[in-house]
Amino acid sequence: MLEQIKKTLTDFDTEILELNSSDELETIRIKYLGRKGILSQLFDDFRKLTGNDKPIIGKTLNQAKIDITNKFNQVFEKFKSGTKASDFYIDLSLPGRKSLVGSKHIITQTLDEVKNIFKGLGFSIYEGPELESDYNNFEALNFPDDHPARDMQDTFFVSEKFLMRTHTSPVQIRLMKEKKPPLRAIMPGKVYRNEALSAKSYCLFHQVEGLLVDTDVTFAELKGTLVSFAQQLYGKDVKYRFRASFFPFTEPSAEVDIWWEQQGKEGRWLEILGCGMVDPNVLLNVGIDPEKYIGYAFGMGVERMALLKYGIDDIRLLFDNDIRFLKQFISV
Ligand code: PHE
Secondary structure (H helix, E strand, O other), rough: HHHHHHHHHHHHHHHHHOOOOHHHHHHHHHHHHHHOOOHHHHHHHHHHHOOOOHHHHHHHHHHHHHHHHHHHHHHHHHHHOOOOHHHHOOOOOOOOOOOOOOOHHHHHHHHHHHHHHHOOOOOOEEEOEEEEHHHHHOOOHOOOOOHHHHHHOOOOOOOOOOEEEOOOOOOHHHHHHHHHEEEEEEEEEEEEEEOOOOOOOOEEEEEEEEEEEEEOHHHHHHHHHHHHHHHHHHOOOOOEEEEEEOOOOEEEEEEEEEEEEOOOOOEEEEEEEEEEEEEEHHHHHOOOOOOOOOOEEEEEEEEHHHHHHHHHOOHHHHOOOOHHHHHHOOOO
């Protein structure tokens, strides 16, 4: 019988919350509190009881009647003033709603990781604008006038002399113009390219540039720094290779690949960054004496690193803002 009383209370709560007019209120009153209503029926049943638990049941039943009557009167009063029951009547026995807690996007998480590793290697952080001059983005970096990267296919030009930066390397120019060597900084940020969207490329992505300028700098130091970085990001056993390459602003230049194996797929080499010794022409362009100073630089794509790290196969997923995808990578 106790169960029946409990059910009556919850049924009453549900019904009173859903009602919309005072007519329905009267129907509820008759149903629960009327002479032949549910409560008086329960009292009739109660009188016929003989067991030991009769006092407890009696107490519960009385309390239920008081509760229902009170709630009914409360709702009745409010209805007179035109408010709906659900507007003011809060059922404290309902389970709470889970609140959604935000989390960092995978790109931010990866960026944070990269920044932390380089912080540990003594690099500070420097930032430049996304809207750049053609001079900083290309000319000062030793790109010849007819270099294909200047082509309208690749670069979002804003005017003849300004563009959305196509890489973070122009921040090197800004840093070297603003501060005197020795320099040791990373420069994270967004870059833009006018490319056809596909699983592998997007018109916007993030890079982290690195620059070190000092008196005795060698390629071996550049190599040591990048190997240490790769081992911290991908684990001590990561398999890597330095492959000779070309960039207008570094000489010699190299690209770093890491060996990537995914379960069930054949392993392959994947490029993660470009690097090299700063070309003396670039140092001259910013007023640093190339006879006295040597520099090394590197630049890496953050999306590529995130895709590798989490085994994601389509870069567009990183920009879709689909919560079902993003919540798989919640970091605490
Ligand atoms: N800026 C180059 C790119 O976007 C990467 C790079 C940076 C290479 C610094 C060498 C030195 O591909």
